[in-house]
Amino acid sequence: MTDLPSIVKSWIGTAVVVVERTVTVEKESWLGFCAAIQDGNPLYWDESFAQSHTERTIAPFAMLPSWGSTHPWYPGKQSDGIRAMELHFMLKEALSYPNGIVTSVEMAYHEPVRAGDSVRVEQILRSVSDERATRLGPGRDWTIEVVYRRQDHVLLGLETMSFLGYRRN
Amino acid sequence: MNPNLALHAPLPTRRIEVTTKSIIMGAVTSRDWAPLHHDVVWAKTEGNLPDIIMNNYTQAGLINAYVTDWSGPAARVGRLRFSMRSPICPGDALELSGVIEAIEPEPELIWVSLAIELTVGERVATRSTVRVALPASEQSPSLWHRQAGAWKP
Structure with missing residues (x-):
């Protein structure tokens, strides 16, 4: 990591992006996602079934990062807003890579998200590799850790x- | 209540016909506005990709759904790990398959580790491991009632 810009070096090990609240979680929003993946889990859909397990219906865990992403437009919008993985986009820009893809994900699921919740997101840069040749063109690998908490810090x-x-080559 | 649990037992396969609509719908409903998930011209010319590609949130959702369709909704997924080895694009006939890799009984629950693959023909698109908790018996309390300190995914 010797050839990194100083700004990127200063980010390593720190919570570069902290998002306090972006959207309020809503059931119809997560049901759209369930429809896209054809997931009929009654914990997401059926209030009476959910009552004995999760008290109320819950959002799919796979959507946890989604609740930290702003609307693509809102009144008075001045910038791109906070994207779902804002630190990733900041790294792309700082390192002059127009393209970026996710290569692996590990997620530990704790308390589920329910309608009315909002999510606090903390994005911590853990590592950035030296540049290397890849199938898609010259690039670097980086790893980001994310901590998700409810509005009451659970x-x-x-x-x-x-x-x-x-x-691109 | 629980599916039959045996080490190395396979899970039923699930086949999904991937379409432009399903990829865009997954990306938009997971609030992912990156163009490589909805703009085919951008994906080909700027992304150096064969087409738009399925985003990671949609893949995580498909894997979670595959697991809970097998386990039943009383199960609680604790940990999901996956690596994307090649893109999933419109027109792909995606197949999800899995096998039980480990079974760890605990008081009132059973942790099961699953190895799951998302394949398109012979090509492996994504490899995943999932750690899911199942109630030990029909009399076991709901796994969702566990206090935070007692839930160790």
Whole structure:
């Protein structure tokens, strides 16, 4: 990591992006996702079934990162807003890679998210590799850890994501 | 209540016909606005990709759904790990398959580790491992009632 810009070096080990609240979790939003993946789990759909397990219906865990992403437009919008993995996009820009893909994800699920909740997101940069040749073009690998908490600081999930940023050959 | 648990037992396979609509719907409903998940021109010219690709949230959702369709909704997924080895694109006939890799009984629950693959023909698109807790018996309390300190995914 000797050839990294100083700004990127200063980010390693720190919570570069902290999102206090973006959207309020809503059932119809997560049911759209369930429809997309054809997931009929009654914990997401059926209030009477959910009552004996989770008190109320819950959102699919796979959507946990989604609740930290702002709307793509809102009144008075001045910038791109906070994207679902804002630190990843900041790294792409700082390292001049137009493209980036997720290569691996590890997620530990804790308390589920329910309608009315909001999610606090903390994105911590763990590592950035030297540049290497990849199938897609020259690029670097980086790893980001994410801590998800509810508005009352209850732990919702812990995520480790690995990315490849690259530019076309 | 629980599926039959035996080490190395396979899970039933699930086949999904991936379409442009399903990829875009998964990305948009998971609030992922990156163009490689909805803009085919951008994906090919800027992303150096064969087409738009399925985003990681949709893949996580498919894997979770595959597991709970097998286990039943009383199960509680604790940990999901997956690595994406090649893109999933419109027109792909995606097959999810899995096998039980470990069974760890505890008081009132059974942890089961699953190895899951998402394949398109002979090509492995994504490899995953999932750790899911199942109630030990029909009399066991709901896994969702565990206090935070007693839930160790």
